[in-house]
Amino acid sequence: MSEWVEVGSLEQIPRLGSRIVQTGKGDIALFRTSRDEIFAVRDACPHKQGPLSQGIVHGNVVTCPLHSWEIDLSSGEALPPDEGCTNTFATRVEKGVVLINLASL
Amino acid sequence: MSKDKLVLVGNGMAGVRTLEELLKLAPDKYDITVFGDEPYGNYNRILLSPVLSGEKTIDQIMLNDLEWYEQNGITLHRGKKVVRIDRTRRCVIAEDGTTAEYDRLLLATGSSPFIIPVPGHHMEGVLGFRDIGDVDSMLAISKQYRRAAVIGGGLLGLEAANGLLQQGMDVTVVHLLDTLMERQLDKTAASMLQRTLEERGLKFKMEAETEAILGEQRVEGLRFKDGSQLEADLVVMAVGIRPNIELAREAGLHCERGIVVNDTLQTFDPRIYAVGECVQHRGVTYGLVAPLFEQARVCANHLAEYGIGHYEGSVTSTKLKVTGIDLFSAGDFTGGEDTEAIVMHDASAGIYKKIVLKDNRVEGAVLYGDTVDGAWYFQLLRDGTDISEIRDQLLFGQAHLGDSGHGGENAAASLPDDAEVCGCNGVTKGDIVKAIVEKGLFTLDEVRAHTKASASCGSCTGLVEQILADTVGGDYSAAPQTQPMCGCTDYSHDDVRNTIRQDHLTTIRAVMKTLDWRTPDGCSSCRPALNYYLLAAWPEEAQDDPQSRFINERAHANIQKDGTYSVVPRMWGGVTSPAELRAIADIAEQFEVPLLKVTGGQRIDMFGIKKEDLPAVWSELNKAGMVSGHAYGKSLRTVKTCVGSEWCRFGTQDSTGLGIKIEKMTWGSWTPHKFKIAVSGCPRNCAEATIKDLGVVCVDSGYELHIGGNGGVKVRAADPLCKVATEEEALEYCGAFLQLYREEARYLERTAPWLERVGLAWIKENLVEDEARRKALYQRFLQAQKIAQKDPWAQIAGDRQESGRFAPIKIVTDA
Numbered sequence: 001m002s003e004w005v006e007v008g009s010l011e012q013i014p015r016l017g018s019r020i021v022q023t024g025k026g027d028i029a030l031f032r033t034s035r036d037e038i039f040a041v042r043d044a045c046p047h048k049q050g051p052l053s054q055g056i057v058h059g060n061v062v063t064c065p066l067h068s069w070e071i072d073l074s075s076g077e078a079l080p081p082d083e084g085c086t087n088t089f090a091t092r093v094e095k096g097v098v099l100i101n102l103a104s105l
Numbered sequence: 106m107s108k109d110k111l112v113l114v115g116n117g118m119a120g121v122r123t124l125e126e127l128l129k130l131a132p133d134k135y136d137i138t139v140f141g142d143e144p145y146g147n148y149n150r151i152l153l154s155p156v157l158s159g160e161k162t163i164d165q166i167m168l169n170d171l172e173w174y175e176q177n178g179i180t181l182h183r184g185k186k187v188v189r190i191d192r193t194r195r196c197v198i199a200e201d202g203t204t205a206e207y208d209r210l211l212l213a214t215g216s217s218p219f220i221i222p223v224p225g226h227h228m229e230g231v232l233g234f235r236d237i238g239d240v241d242s243m244l245a246i247s248k249q250y251r252r253a254a255v256i257g258g259g260l261l262g263l264e265a266a267n268g269l270l271q272q273g274m275d276v277t278v279v280h281l282l283d284t285l286m287e288r289q290l291d292k293t294a295a296s297m298l299q300r301t302l303e304e305r306g307l308k309f310k311m312e313a314e315t316e317a318i319l320g321e322q323r324v325e326g327l328r329f330k331d332g333s334q335l336e337a338d339l340v341v342m343a344v345g346i347r348p349n350i351e352l353a354r355e356a357g358l359h360c361e362r363g364i365v366v367n368d369t370l371q372t373f374d375p376r377i378y379a380v381g382e383c384v385q386h387r388g389v390t391y392g393l394v395a396p397l398f399e400q401a402r403v404c405a406n407h408l409a410e411y412g413i414g415h416y417e418g419s420v421t422s423t424k425l426k427v428t429g430i431d432l433f434s435a436g437d438f439t440g441g442e443d444t445e446a447i448v449m450h451d452a453s454a455g456i457y458k459k460i461v462l463k464d465n466r467v468e469g470a471v472l473y474g475d476t477v478d479g480a481w482y483f484q485l486l487r488d489g490t491d492i493s494e495i496r497d498q499l500l501f502g503q504a505h506l507g508d509s510g511h512g513g514e515n516a517a518a519s520l521p522d523d524a525e526v527c528g529c530n531g532v533t534k535g536d537i538v539k540a541i542v543e544k545g546l547f548t549l550d551e552v553r554a555h556t557k558a559s560a561s562c563g564s565c566t567g568l569v570e571q572i573l574a575d576t577v578g579g580d581y582s583a584a585p586q587t588q589p590m591c592g593c594t595d596y597s598h599d600d601v602r603n604t605i606r607q608d609h610l611t612t613i614r615a616v617m618k619t620l621d622w623r624t625p626d627g628c629s630s631c632r633p634a635l636n637y638y639l640l641a642a643w644p645e646e647a648q649d650d651p652q653s654r655f656i657n658e659r660a661h662a663n664i665q666k667d668g669t670y671s672v673v674p675r676m677w678g679g680v681t682s683p684a685e686l687r688a689i690a691d692i693a694e695q696f697e698v699p700l701l702k703v704t705g706g707q708r709i710d711m712f713g714i715k716k717e718d719l720p721a722v723w724s725e726l727n728k729a730g731m732v733s734g735h736a737y738g739k740s741l742r743t744v745k746t747c748v749g750s751e752w753c754r755f756g757t758q759d760s761t762g763l764g765i766k767i768e769k770m771t772w773g774s775w776t777p778h779k780f781k782i783a784v785s786g787c788p789r790n791c792a793e794a795t796i797k798d799l800g801v802v803c804v805d806s807g808y809e810l811h812i813g814g815n816g817g818v819k820v821r822a823a824d825p826l827c828k829v830a831t832e833e834e835a836l837e838y839c840g841a842f843l844q845l846y847r848e849e850a851r852y853l854e855r856t857a858p859w860l861e862r863v864g865l866a867w868i869k870e871n872l873v874e875d876e877a878r879r880k881a882l883y884q885r886f887l888q889a890q891k892i893a894q895k896d897p898w899a900q901i902a903g904d905r906q907e908s909g910r911f912a913p914i915k916i917v918t919d920a
């Protein structure tokens with residue numbers, strides 16, 4: 001099965017913002033950084049499952065909206081001193097279209 | 106590899122705490138089996154007192170529910186009493202025959218209330234005060250009968266008596282000696298305590314020795330040695346506890362008053378450990394949790410075979426858990442020949458403090474009425490600190506030392522990091538501050554969860570809250586001039602704001618470039634602040650940046666812990682109509698809103714709304730004429746009103762009408778932190794105007810204005826600003842004050858700390874004494890409102906692209 005799925009255009013995601021991809025196995029948060037990189041992580045903070053998609057994005061990091069843990073978007077790891085990790089998914093952008101790899105879902 | 110077997114007898118506070126500590130160190134080392142003769146999981150026995158007085162429920166005092174045992178793979182035999190230990194076959198046997206083998210055995214059987222063996226002590230209606238069963242019985246009896254006698258005027262007896270009093274019983278405390286709590290208090294403090302309790306309705310029979318309990322089948326009264334009698338339908342014995350040692354004794358373990366253990370909490374049989382009230386260590390038995398938890402820590406360490414840590418005994422301190430009575434005692438306070446006591450007694454204020462010194466070190470302390478410094482004295486006592494340098498100020502408390510004090514207001518700030526705050530769990534101030542800072546804690550519950558501070562008896566709650574307010578608040582407000590805004594820059598809030606004004610900067614990027622920000626996009630603390638400063642300085646030019654706002658302000662709703670949102674429509678001045686209520690009801694049904702709640706701000710909160718439904722909910726509310734209540738914003742929240750002269754027999758002015766006018770003028774304005782207003786119709790102040798950021802209290806001759814009140818973390822009564830004669834003036838002052846706050850306060854600084862920083866006099870100079878300045882501020886406010894006062898809900902719901910972003914970008918169905 002092809003694991004790469006088209007999810008929409010880059011323009012649909014605000015810069016320094018995010019959108020959600022809904023799947024049968026939970027939501028995935030899609031982030032766009034100020035340099036137009038796209039990251040996808042499971043939309044659940046390792047702390048108490050806060051919706052990371054609703055956090056403030058800065059650099060390659062999102063601050064969780066519930067209790068302000070900081071999560072590295074490229075690795076899914078919480079920045080120290082907090083500990084924990086959320087799943088990440090590979091992404092790519094082709095001609096302005098965002099694709100995400102759901103193999104590990 | 107098969108695991109070793111650990112059996113715990115006694116499912117109480119000390120035993121289970123040992124397991125918790127053990128699971129932290131070596132989660133997989135043992136197969137654990139627990140026997141407890143009570144039919145519950147593990148609960149906080151200390152809090153039985155508040156359960157009895159009705160301040161807490163049984164559910165609230167559960168520490169580990171059955172799920173916890175399951176999750177940790179622990180077999181729990183509830184309601185089973187162990188009757189025999191077979192040390193040769195290494196197993197324990199319960200009453201019903203259940204058997205469990207052990208490699209290591211832990212005894213934590215606690216103790217039982219001592220029941221004085223006077224005639225009649227077996228009668229119905231004679232109880233101890235030890236477990237949930239006792240509390241249930243007392244509550245049941247209190248519903249049916251009226252008179253209670255509590256034998257024993259110690260800590261436990263007084264808490265029982267207070268609880269029964271709260272349940273509506275007529276309670277007499279019977280005490281053998283002439284002073285209450287003689288083990289913890291000196292005569293003066295004891296008599297102050299007795300007087301206060303008498304004022305609350307408790308009765309005392311002092312120097313009375315019970316000779317017999319009267320009655321046939323159920324108790325009817327008490328007879329004392331001097332021949333006098335007391336009628337009673339309930340007798341609670343609280344005269345002391347006896348360690349439960351029979352089980353150990355019959356197994357041949359060496360026992361004296363308690364099960365004798367060494368410094369590693371091992372009994373005479375090295376496979377068998379014991380902790381809690383049932384043990385005797387270096388000749389001492391304990392009846393408070395703090396030492397038991399210390400034992401638990403050491404015992405767990407040895408069970409985990411780490412082999413470090415010795416228990417060397419504890420010094421204890423006590424507090425009485427009767428709401429509204431502050432009492433603290435520690436160490437030896439009676440004083441001997443070579444000791445001296447320094448005493449402060451302010452009878453009219455109900456304050457008494459006595460510190461006993463020996464060789465310039467604290468030996469003991471008794472505090473009544475003002476116990477804020479208890480933790481500090483206890484610290485000096487345990488550390489054996491030489492106090493000769495600070496002797497003169499000792500009684501005034503720690504806040505008076507050096508220049509760090511805030512006039513005694515904030516004891517937490519001046520506590521050293523190693524001062525113990527929570528005596529029950531041995532948590533220091535340093536532990537708490539570290540957890541707050543590192544884990545980003547904001548609530549008392551979070552601090553409890555992370556540190557266990559204030560999670561047991563709760564009497565340090567006030568201090569923990571102060572530390573919380575202090576630590577979190579330190580970040581938010583009152584930041585010293587030199588403190589950088591955040592890790593992204595060396596510039597302070599004031600530097601940044603001045604640069605924005607002087608260099609006419611209008612975008613976040615421009616600020617970051619001008620001031621050499623270290624990070625490309627800033628962080629979640631500086632971006633919202635920059636966005637605010639720009640909007641406040643250049644309301645007509647700066648563009649709002651939604652991505653630099655906290656989610657609540659971006660989604661125009663409050664995020665909840667499960668990721669759903671709450672929606673609060675504005676209800677002008679707290680006034681509503683059948684049509685509005687009907688619309689709210691219809692919308693709640695249409696969107697299956699799980700909870701409708703009336704807020705503390707006089708309006709209705711709709712909880713549990715999915716993000717993608719928000720625009721639709723808003724547009725329905727808009728149709729019924731309602732707009733956003735900004736319950737999520739650093740902005741005007743509510744204008745609370747009372748009914749005032751239109752209806753109330755005491756009302757002097759139309760407080761409701763004025764409140765609505767003010768709300769219509771001020772809604773939608775962004776401020777450094779949230780801003781709350783209230784208008785009361787007379788000095789009875791039913792709208793609580795004097796704990797609001799701006800409060801109006803109507804009087805016959807006009808309107809009194811109050812500013813800088815706060816009812817939140819740290820309650821602060823507002824300061825009177827001035828009195829005005831007309832509604833127009835009230836509106837003008839209100840707008841001008843909001844504008845001054847908006848232009849001058851730092852981001853996330855509420856009016857209360859801001860006012861304390863700049864001073865009331867300075868605010869009066871600007872608003873009251875300088876009419877021209879006031880009018881200019883008011884004009885600027887009205888000008889900014891022309892731009893800000895747009896309903897964000899209508900804007901988003903009416904904009905396809907904007908509202909589309911509330912829904913998922915894509916729904917993948919086959920994954």
Ligand code: SRM
Pocket residue numbers: 663664665670671673702703704705706707708710736742743779781796797814815816817818819855
């Ligand atoms: C809904 C409500 C409780 C209720 O069910 O009644 C409430 C709910 C929240 N309050 Fe409150 N407060 C509510 C009235 C109050 C009041 C009473 C009042 O306004 O008269 C106070 C004390 C008065 C005061 O502010 O001086 C109050 C003091 C706080 C504080 C402490 C503020 C402080 O300066 O110490 C916070 C924390 C903060 O703002 O940082 C807070 C924060 C919150 C937050 C926003 C917590 C959060 O960040 O999620 C809660 C949002 C819940 C939600 O989703 O709606 N809430 N909160 C009340 C909404 C009123 C409204 O209609 O808008």
Ligand SMILES: Cc1cc2nc3c(=O)[nH]c(=O)nc-3n(C[C@H](O)[C@H](O)[C@H](O)COP(=O)(O)OP(=O)(O)OC[C@H]3O[C@@H](n4cnc5c(N)ncnc54)[C@H](O)[C@@H]3O)c2cc1C
Pocket residue numbers: 114115116117118119120140141142143150151152153154185186187188213214215216234235236261264349352380381382383391392393394395397424426529562
């Ligand atoms: C109303 C009240 C208020 C208190 N207030 C305070 C306070 O403010 N501060 C403070 O520090 N301390 C306070 N205490 C004291 C504190 O609760 C005790 O020190 C603490 O609970 C003792 O812990 P433990 O594990 O040794 O005993 P427990 O918590 O009593 O646990 C022992 C458990 O073992 C069970 N058990 C006994 N024998 C057997 C057996 N053979 N088989 C199976 N199970 C058995 C018992 O049923 C019990 O559940 C208070 C106590 C009470 C009753």
Ligand code: SF4
Pocket residue numbers: 747748749750753754755756757760785786787788789790791792
């Ligand atoms: S404040 Fe005055 S006018 Fe308002 S309800 Fe109370 S008594 Fe009536």
Ligand code: FES
Pocket residue numbers: 045046047048049050051064065066067068069
């Ligand atoms: S859920 Fe993310 S920080 Fe708590």
